[in-house]
Amino acid sequence: MSATSPYRSRRLSVAPMMDWTDRHCRVFHRRITRHTWLYTEMVTTGALVYGDVERHLRYDEVEHPVALQLGGSDPHDLAKSAKLGQEWGYDEINLNCGCPSERVQKGAFGACLMSEPQLVADCVKAMRDAVSIDVTVKHRIGLDYNEDYGFVRDFVGTIADAGCRTFIVHARNAVLKGLSPKENREIPPLRYEVAYQLKRAFPELEIIINGGVKQDDEIALHLEHVDGVMLGREAYHNPWVMADWDRRFYGDNAAPKTRVQVLEAMIPYIAEQLRLHGGHGLKLNSITRHMLGIMTGLPGARAFRQMLSDPKKLAAGDPALLLEAASRMPVAA
Secondary structure: OOOOOOOOOOOEEEEOOOOOHHHHHHHHHHHOOOEEEEEEOEHHHHHHHOOHHHHOOOOOOHHHEEEEEEEOOOOHHHHHHHHHHHHHHEEEEEEEEEEOOOOHHHHHHHHHHHOOOOHHHHHHHHHHHHHOEEEEEOOOOOOOOOOOOOHHHHHHHHHHHHOEEEEEEEOOOOOOOOOOOHHEEEEEEEEOHHHHHHHHOOOEEEEEEEEEOOOOHHHHHHOOOOEEEEOHHHHHOOOOHHHOHHHHHHHHHHHHHOHHHHHHHHHHHHHHHHHHHHHHHHOOHHHHHHHHHOOOOOOOOHHHHHHOOOHHHHHHHOOOOHHHHHHHHOOOO
C-alpha cells in the first residue's frame, strides 16, 4: 500500500470498463465489497479540459477507495486532468496504456502508448508533479504479435524511473490492427507468467494482474506471485463473485450482506438519484442495468433479469422493482 493512501492495498480491484463502471455501477459494487478498489470508466483529457467536468467526475462518497482512469498522451493536459481528479477527491489517478480500440489509437493514447515509453514517463512525471495521490499505469504485456519479454520489462522500467510504483498488467498483448476490442480480450493468449516475471524483476513495485480471472481460488493462486488481482467482466456480469472478498482477502470478518440486503441498500440511493437527475435524462434502467447479474447461478435468475428488464415496469420509475423481482426467486437470496 502506498504511503499516500489511507486505504488498504489494491489487493483486489474492479477494472475500468467503458459504458459499464459508471458511478451507479460503482455504488452497487461498493454495497457488495467494502475494501475492493473501484475504477471509473476511462475519461479522456479532452473531456475534462474542454468539457463538463462535473458530469465526468461526479461520484458518491461511498465509493472510496475509487480511482480515476485517464486517457491521453499530452503531459500538460494529463497533469491538469489529474489535478482535477485530486480536487474532486479521487484516491488514485490511473493512466490507460492498454485500450486497443481504433478510436483511442486515433487519439494517440491507450495501448499504442506502449511503443513510446519515454512519452509515458513524461506523462507520469507531469501528473506526479501535479498531485500528491498515487499515479498508476494500466498496460498490456506487448503490442501486436511481439512476445519479447524485454519489451514490457523495459516499458515498466522506464515508467518506474519516472516515479510510478504501481502497474496493472493486463496479461495479454494488444493487437492494434485487425482485431476489435472484444477480440483483443479473447484472441491474444493470456500469459500470466509475464506479470509474475515483472514482479520478480521489480520486487519494489506493486504489480497487479488483470485478464481472464473469474474465481476466488484463481485470485488466491495469483496472489502467491503478485501484489493484487483486478477482475473485469466477471465482476460485472456475476457481481456476487465479490461477496466473500472482504473476508477472504482482506481479513474483514464483518457479516456479509445477503443479495436482498444489497438490493435494499440500493433503493434509497436510486430514489435520490432519480429525484436529483430524473429531469436530466436519468432513468431507473440507467442504474438497475448494472444489477442484472446479482442472482447469477441461482434458480430463478432468468425471471429476476426479465422483470428488471420489463419496459413497462421500468417506465414506472419505482426502485422497489428490485425487491419485487427478488420476491419472485424460488429461494431466499
